[in-house]
Amino acid sequence: MSLPMISLDSLVSGVSLEDMLAKAGSGGCSSSSCGSSARPEDMDEAIWEKIKDHPCYSEEAHHYFARMHVAVAPACNIQCNYCNRKYDCANESRPGVVSEKLTPDQATRKVITVANEVPQLSVLGIAGPGDACYDWKKTKATFEAVSKDIRDIKLCISTNGLALPDHVDELAEMNVDHVTITINMVDPEIGVKIYPWIFYQNKRWTGLEASKILHERQMLGLEMLTTRGILTKINSVMIPGINDEHLLEVNKWVKQRGAFLHNVMPLISDPAHGTHFGLTGQRGPRAMELKALQDKLEGGAKLMRHCRQCRADAVGLLGEDRGQEFTLDQIPEEVTYDPKKRDLYREVVAQERGDHIEAKKAAEAIVKDSLDARPMLVAIATKGGGRINEHFGHAREFMVYEASPKGIHFSGHRKVEQYCLGGWGEDATLDGVIAALEGVDVVLCAKIGSCPSDQLAEAGIRASDAYGYEYIETAISALYAAETGMELLAASA
Amino acid sequence: MAFKIIASQCTQCSACEFECPSAAIKFKGETYVIDPNKCTECKDAFETQQCAAVCPVPKTCVPA
Numbered sequence: 001m002s003l004p005m006i007s008l009d010s011l012v013s014g015v016s017l018e019d020m021l022a023k024a025g026s027g028g029c030s031s032s033s034c035g036s037s038a039r040p041e042d043m044d045e046a047i048w049e050k051i052k053d054h055p056c057y058s059e060e061a062h063h064y065f066a067r068m069h070v071a072v073a074p075a076c077n078i079q080c081n082y083c084n085r086k087y088d089c090a091n092e093s094r095p096g097v098v099s100e101k102l103t104p105d106q107a108t109r110k111v112i113t114v115a116n117e118v119p120q121l122s123v124l125g126i127a128g129p130g131d132a133c134y135d136w137k138k139t140k141a142t143f144e145a146v147s148k149d150i151r152d153i154k155l156c157i158s159t160n161g162l163a164l165p166d167h168v169d170e171l172a173e174m175n176v177d178h179v180t181i182t183i184n185m186v187d188p189e190i191g192v193k194i195y196p197w198i199f200y201q202n203k204r205w206t207g208l209e210a211s212k213i214l215h216e217r218q219m220l221g222l223e224m225l226t227t228r229g230i231l232t233k234i235n236s237v238m239i240p241g242i243n244d245e246h247l248l249e250v251n252k253w254v255k256q257r258g259a260f261l262h263n264v265m266p267l268i269s270d271p272a273h274g275t276h277f278g279l280t281g282q283r284g285p286r287a288m289e290l291k292a293l294q295d296k297l298e299g300g301a302k303l304m305r306h307c308r309q310c311r312a313d314a315v316g317l318l319g320e321d322r323g324q325e326f327t328l329d330q331i332p333e334e335v336t337y338d339p340k341k342r343d344l345y346r347e348v349v350a351q352e353r354g355d356h357i358e359a360k361k362a363a364e365a366i367v368k369d370s371l372d373a374r375p376m377l378v379a380i381a382t383k384g385g386g387r388i389n390e391h392f393g394h395a396r397e398f399m400v401y402e403a404s405p406k407g408i409h410f411s412g413h414r415k416v417e418q419y420c421l422g423g424w425g426e427d428a429t430l431d432g433v434i435a436a437l438e439g440v441d442v443v444l445c446a447k448i449g450s451c452p453s454d455q456l457a458e459a460g461i462r463a464s465d466a467y468g469y470e471y472i473e474t475a476i477s478a479l480y481a482a483e484t485g486m487e488l489l490a491a492s493a
Numbered sequence: 494m495a496f497k498i499i500a501s502q503c504t505q506c507s508a509c510e511f512e513c514p515s516a517a518i519k520f521k522g523e524t525y526v527i528d529p530n531k532c533t534e535c536k537d538a539f540e541t542q543q544c545a546a547v548c549p550v551p552k553t554c555v556p557a
Contacts, residue, residue, distance in 0.1 A: 075508035076549060085504045085549040101505065130506055137511070202512075202539050204546040 047260075050177050050231055053122040053346075054154055055318050057178060057231065057261060059306045059410050063356075063386040064349045066120035067156075068315040069127050070107035071100070072142045073135035076128075078160050078198040078214065080184075081276035082237060082267055085129065100328055101129075104141035111146050112335045114315055114326055115153070119345035127158035127180070134163040136170075143174050149337045154178065158235070162198060162214055164221030172228045179225055180233040180263075181218055184243055186253045188212040193242050196276070219257060226258030233261040233304060239277070240267070240285050244293060248300075255301035263304035264297065266290050287414055288439050294412070305412045308397070317384050319397050319413065356386045356471055363477035364407050373484040375404035378476050379414065379437055381445035388467055388475055392448035393420025400440060401472065403480040408473050414440075425452055434459045444475055495532035496542055497557040500524040502550045509544035509554060518544065529557060 055062035076085070102110065115121050124146055126132040132139045143155050157171070158180040171179065185191045191211025198210045205213060225232050234254045236247050243250075251262050267284040269277045276282075285293070294303055308318045316322040379398035381390035396418055402411045414436045417429045430452055437443065440461055446468040453463045467475035495517075498509070503524050510518045510525060515538075517531035527544070534556075535542045545554040 074504070074506040075511070075547075076506065077508070077547070079549060085506065086502075130508075135507070135511075199508075199547045202543060202546075203541065 047231070054156070054178060055123065056125075056156070056180075056304070056307070057233065059304075060353075061122075062306050062318050063382075063384055064120065064353065065122040066118055066315070066317045067123040067125055067310075068111065068114050068118075068121060069125045069310070070102055070110060070142060071126075071129060072102050072104055072107045072138045073126055073128075073132045074101050074130040075135040076130045076160075077134040077162050077200065078131070078210075079196050080160075081194055081196065081282075082239070082269065082278075083129075084274040084278075086274065102328065104138055104145060106328060106331070107142045108145040108149070109331050109333075109335050110326055110328070111153070112149055112337045113331050115150055115342060116335070116338050117326075117341075118316065118322065119341040120317060121153070121342065123154045123156050123178075125156040125158065127156075131160050131163065132157040133159040133161075133167050136163065136167055140170065140174070143176065147174070150339075156180070158182070159221075160214070161218035161221045162200060163217075165217060165224055168221065168224040168228065168230075171225075172230060176230065178231050178233070180235055181222060182235045182237070183218050183222075183250055183254060184237050184239070185211070185246060186215060186219075186250050187246065188215055190243055190246055191215060194237075194239065219253070222254065222257045222259060231260040232258070233263055234259045234301070235263045235265060235307075237267050238264050238285050238290060238293060240283060240289065242282070244285065244289075247293065248296060251297050251300040259301050261304045262297065262301040263307050264290065264294055265307055265309055268309065286438070287412070287436070291412060291439075305410055306399075308413065308415075320384075352385070359471040360408075360473045363471070363473035366477040367403050367408055367480050368405055370405050370480065370484045373405055373480070375402055376442065376480060376483060377402055377411065377440045378479065379440045379443045380472050380476075381443070382472065386471055386473075387469055388444050388472060389446050389469055391420070392443065392445040392452060392463065392465075393425060394418060395445065398437065398440075398443065399472070401476055403476050408476050408480075419452060425449070430455055434461065437461055442479060444472075444479070494534050494536075495529035495557045496527050496534060496544055496554055497529075498525050498527055498544070499553045499555065500526075502553040504550060506549060508547045508549075512543040512547050514538040514543065527554075527557075 051057040053061055053065050055065045055067050111124055126139050139157065146153060147155065155176045156178040157176060161181045184194050188208050188211035191214060192208055195211055195214060197204050197206045198214055200213055222232055236250055238244055238247060247264055254262060267277065269282055269284045271278045294305060297303055306318060314321045314323055315326055378401050380388055380401065381392055381395040382388060382399055383390045395416065397413045397415045399413050400411045402409050416433045416436045419425050419429045419433055434456060443456060443461060443463040444467050445465055447465045448463050456463045505525065514535060515531045515533050517528045518525055548554045
């Protein structure tokens with residue numbers, strides 16, 4: 001494999017535009033695959049155009065592109081048992097949580113400020129707290145104002161679906177080509193345990209009736225989006241004992257109605273959050289329970305496994321949140337969009353991505369040769385760009401891949417506390433990291449000390465920094481080949 | 494006859510503002526306030542008070 005001519009790190013961490021231009025100019029392209037498309041062979045060109053820069057819709061894109069959410073639509077028309085609308089904390093990271101609500105004008109200034117600073121930005125989403133379709137006027141005003149200045153930004157909304165059918169035509173007119181609907185059930189009997197009430201046609205509905213209406217509106221909205229060619233992602237919250245097995249049924253229903261992706265997320269539940277589920281002791285699923293369900297869902301509607309359940313005001317690559325750098329008090333009164341950084345970043349990514357795709361293909365070929373080998377779970381520490389480039393102790397999450405004769409597949413991520421703070425490793429934190437890595441065979445990172453490495457080994461997890469800065473898939477294939485006793489051919493050249 | 498909003502419980506979600514058929518609810522200072530001169534308790538318009546029906550926090554939009 002070849003190292004990138006311009007490191008993506010250097011593009012995004014506070015370097016001046018002049019530096020970037022100089023590097024881009026001197027870089028040239030050493031890759032034989034320069035300019036080739038990263039599009040998977042089994043994907044339609046039109047769909048690839050829609051998702052190739054969208055970190056939530058393409059696992060591949062999420063290594064390179066960033067999203068931001070603006071909380072402009074705080075009003076909601078349903079109550080969910082996993083949501084507490086009073087909750088607001090800057091240190092919490094989960095859907096629906098936000099520190100400041102914005103007016104459409106404030107949001108527009110924020111998006112332009114971020115676009116000038118964060119070159120990876122490709123998507124603007126409105127995803128709560130509240131419902132983007134119910135609080136429609138603010139959603140629409142924000143999208144109209146932002147797309148006037150930043151023409152190539154992708155617009156994206158998340159909704160519970162109840163008010164969705166009323167706005168599908170307007171969404172299509174505004175070129176919103178990605179819509180997420182949260183669908184937790186297709187059986188109102190199960191809905192009763194998740195939704196205490198909805199507000200619909202000027203009335204509060206409860207019980208079975210409420211869930212029946214919500215279900216019908218969700219299905220209608222999904223069908224309307226599919227008819228108009230708008231890509232849909234279905235989010236489902238996995239609630240053990242309530243809808244876990246039922247999500248197999250949900251997957252079938254949404255696939256039939258044209259859903260593009262299905263994202264099964266674990267319930268986040270804690271009494272301190274003050275939600276109904278938190279207060280009544282309803283637990284969320286463990287990482288391996290989630291994985292088991294996702295594995296059962298393979299073969300149905302395509303699964304999204306790289307969701308980080310980000311805050312409703314998150315900014316940055318999935319897995320990172322730079323929201324605190326862009327709070328309202330840091331946003332200037334007058335801002336002007338400057339496309340230079342974003343345009344340059346796209347050029348460099350296009351080169352790097354072609355190289356990465358070639359490396360990935362070579363890696364896939366290696367593992368597919370290993371007949372009869374058992375699957376292996378590998379946890380990766382990465383800062384983005386598709387490479388193993390994060391130190392073990394600095395990782396806030398590990399990306400878990402499954403290698404088997406079927407190929408190398410992203411399986412999910414495991415969030416952890418940073419083990420190393422200020423140069424010192426905390427034993428208690430390491431115990432937490434080890435617990436989070438349940439089921440993982442090997443950890444690959446850019447650097448790891450002997451002490452944590454030994455403790456991981458005691459827990460049955462091997463760790464290595466021998467593949468630091470390589471492409472994730474290249475490293476996994478080499479490791480897998482070595483583990484399964486294969487001859488490592490020249491495929492990593 | 495009018496409704497009022499218990500300010501300490503209000504999440505400022507703004508749903509009541511646009512559901513109110515009498516345009517009686519406005520954001521003032523740090524919270525939403527119902528103008529008692531405009532509030533009709535939704536009489537002759539709806540079966541139930543819209544602000545109370547949509548409010549996500551129990552017992553926050555209540556009779557004044």
